[in-house]
Amino acid sequence: xxxxxxxxxxxxxxxxxxxxxxxxxxxxxxxxxxxxxxxxxxxxxxxxxxxxxxxxxxxxxxxxxxxxxxxxxxxxxxxxxxxxxxxxxxxxxxxxxxxxxxxxxxxxxxxxxxxxxxxxxxxxxxxxxxxxxxxxxxxxxxxxxxxxxxxxxxxxxxxxxxxxxxxxxxxxxxxxxxxxxxxxxxxxxxxxxxxxxxxxxxxxxxxxxxxxxxxxxxxxxxxxxxxxxxxxxxxxxxxxxxxxxxxxxxxxxxxxxxx
Amino acid sequence: xxxxxxxxxxxxxxxxxxxxxxxxxxxxxxxxxxxxxxxxxxxxxxxxxxxxxxxxxxxxxxxxxxxxxxxxxxxxxxxxxxxxxxxxxxxxxxxxxxxxxxxxxxxxxxxxxxxxxxxxxxxxxxxxxxxxxxxxxxxxxxxxxxxxxxxxxxxxxxxxxxxxxxxxxxxxxxxxxxxxxxxxxxxxxxxxxxxxxxxxxxxxxxxxxxxxxxxxxxxxxxxxxx
Amino acid sequence: xxxxxxxxxxxxxxxxxxxxxxxxxxxxxxxxxxxxxxxxxxxxxxxxxxxxxxxxxxxxxxxxxxxxxxxxxxxxxxxxxxxxxxxxxxxxxxxxxxxxxxxxxxxxxxxxxxxxxxxxxxxxxxxxxxxxxxxxxxxxxxxxxxxxxxxxxxxxxxxxxxxxxxxxxxxxxxxxxxxxxxxxxxxxxxxxxxxxxxxxxxxxxxxxxxxxxxxxxxx
Numbered sequence: 001x002x003x004x005x006x007x008x009x010x011x012x013x014x015x016x017x018x019x020x021x022x023x024x025x026x027x028x029x030x031x032x033x034x035x036x037x038x039x040x041x042x043x044x045x046x047x048x049x050x051x052x053x054x055x056x057x058x059x060x061x062x063x064x065x066x067x068x069x070x071x072x073x074x075x076x077x078x079x080x081x082x083x084x085x086x087x088x089x090x091x092x093x094x095x096x097x098x099x100x101x102x103x104x105x106x107x108x109x110x111x112x113x114x115x116x117x118x119x120x121x122x123x124x125x126x127x128x129x130x131x132x133x134x135x136x137x138x139x140x141x142x143x144x145x146x147x148x149x150x151x152x153x154x155x156x157x158x159x160x161x162x163x164x165x166x167x168x169x170x171x172x173x174x175x176x177x178x179x180x181x182x183x184x185x186x187x188x189x190x191x192x193x194x195x196x197x198x199x200x201x202x203x204x205x206x207x208x209x210x211x212x213x214x215x216x217x218x219x220x221x222x223x224x225x226x227x228x229x230x231x232x233x234x235x236x237x238x239x240x241x242x243x244x245x246x247x248x249x250x251x252x253x254x255x256x257x258x259x
Numbered sequence: 260x261x262x263x264x265x266x267x268x269x270x271x272x273x274x275x276x277x278x279x280x281x282x283x284x285x286x287x288x289x290x291x292x293x294x295x296x297x298x299x300x301x302x303x304x305x306x307x308x309x310x311x312x313x314x315x316x317x318x319x320x321x322x323x324x325x326x327x328x329x330x331x332x333x334x335x336x337x338x339x340x341x342x343x344x345x346x347x348x349x350x351x352x353x354x355x356x357x358x359x360x361x362x363x364x365x366x367x368x369x370x371x372x373x374x375x376x377x378x379x380x381x382x383x384x385x386x387x388x389x390x391x392x393x394x395x396x397x398x399x400x401x402x403x404x405x406x407x408x409x410x411x412x413x414x415x416x417x418x419x420x421x422x423x424x425x426x427x428x429x430x431x432x433x434x435x436x437x438x439x440x441x442x443x444x445x446x447x448x449x450x451x452x453x454x455x456x457x458x459x460x461x462x463x464x465x466x467x468x469x470x471x472x473x474x475x476x477x478x479x480x481x482x483x484x485x
Numbered sequence: 486x487x488x489x490x491x492x493x494x495x496x497x498x499x500x501x502x503x504x505x506x507x508x509x510x511x512x513x514x515x516x517x518x519x520x521x522x523x524x525x526x527x528x529x530x531x532x533x534x535x536x537x538x539x540x541x542x543x544x545x546x547x548x549x550x551x552x553x554x555x556x557x558x559x560x561x562x563x564x565x566x567x568x569x570x571x572x573x574x575x576x577x578x579x580x581x582x583x584x585x586x587x588x589x590x591x592x593x594x595x596x597x598x599x600x601x602x603x604x605x606x607x608x609x610x611x612x613x614x615x616x617x618x619x620x621x622x623x624x625x626x627x628x629x630x631x632x633x634x635x636x637x638x639x640x641x642x643x644x645x646x647x648x649x650x651x652x653x654x655x656x657x658x659x660x661x662x663x664x665x666x667x668x669x670x671x672x673x674x675x676x677x678x679x680x681x682x683x684x685x686x687x688x689x690x691x692x693x694x695x696x697x698x699x700x701x702x703x704x
Contacts (some may be wrong), residue, residue, distance in 0.1 A: 055373050084382060091379045102374035105471040106392035115388065116378035148472025161374075168378060317639075317685035318678055321646040322657065326674045329664075333671030334488075407549050414551035418650065425554055439565065442558040446550045453549030 006031040006204055007052065007172065012061030014047055014228075021047050022058070023228035031171070034198060034205040036215040036236070039225030040251060045208040049174040052206070053096045054087050065090055065172065095165045096174040099181055101157040103149035103164070109136065110145045113164045121168060128167070135163035139193045155186030159193055166197065173197070175207040187211065194218070212255060216240060224248045264431050271427030272448070277341070278413040278423060279456075282348040283406060289353025294360025308357065315354035321415050323347045328419045344416040352409045359401045363394040396467040403460030407453050414449075424448060493672040496663055497680075500673075503656030504680055507645040510576050510653060515638050517581025522588025526596065527618075529589065548586040553647050555579055560651040576648040584641050591633045595626035632699050635692030639685055646681075656680065 005028030014022040022044045029035050037045040050056040051063055054070060063070045072079045073086040082090075103112050113132035117123040123131075136142050139159035149157055158178055165173060175194070179187035191214045198205065198218040209215055215222060216236040224232040224239065224247075232245045243249045289311075296308035315323070324347035327338055338346070367390045375385040417426035425445060432441040468474070528540040547555070556579045563570060570578070599622050607617040646657040660673045 053373075053377055055376060088379060088381065091376070094377075095379075096373075096377040098370060098374060098377075100370050102368075102370040104371065104374070104389055104393075105473075106389070106396075116380065119384055119388065120379045150472035164378070174377075313686075314682065317643070317682045317689070319643040319646045319681055322674065322678050322681055325657070325660075325670075326678060329670040330674040331671075333669070411549070411551040414553040415647070417553070425551065428554070438561045439558075442554060442562065445554050446546075446558065449550040449554065450546050457549070 004030055006033075006066055007206075008062075008064045009048070010062045010064075012051070012058045012063060014044070014051075014056070014058050020228050025061070025229060027223065027230055027233070029204060029206065032202045032204055034218050034220050035207070036219040036222045037206065037208045037225060038210070038212075038215065038222060038251070043225040044228045045225050046176055049096060049176050049206060049208060052094055052172070052174055054091055065093060093171040094174065095168055095170040095172075096176060097158070097161050097165050097178050099177040101149075101154070101161045101181075103157050103160055105149050107149075108145070109141065109147050109149065109152070109160050112149065112160060113167050116164070116168050132163070132167055135166055136160070138196065139163045140189070153186060154182050155189045158182065158186075158190045162190070162193055162197070166201075166203075170203060172204045172206070175205065175209065177208050177210070179209065179211055210255060212240065212252075224251070226251075260431070260435055264434060267427045267430055268424065268448075271422060271424040274341075274416075274422055274426075275410075275413050275424040275452070278344055278348065278416060278421075279406070279410050279452075281345040282352065282409050282413070285345060285349035286352040286356055286405075286409065287402075289349055290356025290360050293353060293357035294364070297357065297361050298364060312354045312357045315350050318351075320347060320351040320412050321418065323350060324415055324419055340419065340421050344413075344419070344421050348409060348412050348415075351412065352405055355408075356402065356405055359398050359405070360394070363397040364390060366397055367393045393471065396471055396473075399460065399464045399467045403457065403464065406456055406460060410449065410453055410456060488675075489669060489672050492667065492669045493676045496659075496673055496676055499659050499663065500656055500677055500680055503654060503659035503677075504684060506573070506653065507642065507648075507655040508684070510573060510580065510645050510648055510655065511638065511642045513573070513577035514580030514584065514641055517577060518584035518588050518637065518641065519634065521581060521585035523592050525585055525589035526592035529593065530596065544586045544589055547583060552579065552583045552644055553650065555583060556647060556651050572648070572651050572653045575651055576645075576653045579648075579651075580641055580644060583644075584637055587637050587640075588634055591630045591637070592626065594633075595630035596622060598629060599625045629699065632692060632696040635695055639688050639692065642685060642688055643681070 007029040008026075009028070010026050012022050012025045013020075019042075021042070025044070025048075037048065039045055047056055051058055051070070052065070057071055062072070068090050069079070069082075070087075070090050071082050073082045074080075103109075104115070107115060110129065110132055113135060114125070114128040117128040117131065118125060133142065133145070136145060139162055141156060141159055141163070144152060144156060144160070149160065152160065162178075178194070179190050182190065191211060194214070195217060197203070205218070207215070207219070219236045221233060222236050222239045223230050224243075224245065226247050232239060232243065232248045234244075239248070240252065243252060293308045293311050296304050297312065299305050299308070324344065327343040327347050328340065331338060331343075371389055371393065372385055375389040380388065413423055414425040416423050417429065420426070428441055428445040432438055435441065525540055525544055528536050529544070531537045556576065559575050559579050560572070563575065603621055603625065604617070607621050612621070645653075645655050648655050649658040649661065652658070656677050660670075660677050664670045664673050
């Protein structure tokens, strides 16, 4: 962890009931860095993304983005639990793409992408639409602008969700198993779009995925999680080709057998 | 039966439709206010809404109506009779409607709210732009059932001398002496109104489902949802 | 004008008598609704159109018309066809038939909720149709609808004040009788309202427990 890190986790712990999900976890991510989180299910990867998105609170420890403490704010000289206003200010830089896409079914594709720019960023309708058309073009769905989300395939929905996330010009993009609900062919379309995003923008990416080829292509660093801790951290070529830890070796072997 | 009696029934029909219409509007208002209040972050607001829904789901509509018409004057308030009728009916139906609103809001998947949070919507924007438009679609079928319940309950106002369809039916019965025919005719009349309301609500249901890009059930009359 | 607590308090014994009669009507009507509702539900699943269609029509018709008018109809028309019933029985039949149209829907949803595999298994064992119903389908369908059925007991109790129009001496009739003597409607209706509320909450109690238990079992 260096002072230059954009995102820091410091001594973060989280339990769900008796189940320890994160165990005194500390790590940092630099601005513009692409980090992939791997590990067996239940090892805490998704919880990390949800905490950064302020959807789950840690039991203890601090999380900062650009030096701002996510869940606490200074009020009259003391640290107090953050209120909605503070949460909104830290959320401004971050957004997330979900495993289940979570497109808004009550809005057509174009409005899914323009809604936040217009009502959160305060863009004009024309501006937001022009930008949305560009993004939908980029994800290859320019012809689906007027469709209902319910009428799109899973892969198409996820590509709209990526366009929707990029439309608010995030500095940090969280990708939570974005292809896990998709058939391999549809997953490939989504991963191609994300490769484009990685190439053409400087957004910081935290990515939970089982798509190892994709992780190797885009990542600067891969973190291997087990039982709420990082047990190995290395550039993808190193971690995938010469894993040090026995648990990592076993995990990678099981993934290869699956595919 | 003379033309004058038919006119009476027509007058009564208008009063019944008025009660149903105003009652539905005011009831909807109570339903949304109480249903959303039950989901409030503030305990006091939740408590008041809980007391309202539990209270009026335990009080007979007829007793509420009698209280507004015959007891309230004892406290020095005299309500316009039509207003008293609308108020009693809508307080009652609103308590049931509040449960519908609450259930529909809770039925919107958590992922929708999380996605709205990830786009940095305010709490109010999440409710107004994401949750409610989806919840309302789920409310339409049970609201359709409640509308029929409201229509049926309007007949109670005839007992406090409001001249609705049932009241005028009693006049017709007294004038013609044909008891069986009159009451049967009344029942058919209410049945036809209910049928029309059901068809209208089915159309609303279709539009609502289409707003989410969903296919709709075929047939305008096939089995009500309960 | 002030609230006269003395009058209110003095009216309680007579109001309670009315409440007892209301509960009696509810009990009679409810048993009828449970039995008749099941019959309606089964008839609507029948393969015989001559049975299925008229019952469906009757259920939809009764369910969409006011109980009040139905009570008038029964009260004045039954005697003309030679059926002289007491007001209590007329009221219980009115409530029972009206609510049978609701309970039949509840049974129906319960029956529809039994997985299709259960029917197929019964066919595979070549069980006769009647036995399939009594031994396989209904024992699975009915427990899951107990809370919904219970809620209609509360609704039915709340409709008992309407029996005043057919001269059943339930609580609202008591209010009217006492009120015609002392004109203290404020006190009388308020007390009656409180008693309705308490009684409805007492009936609701076991229903809520059943609901919670059912939800827990299916969690």
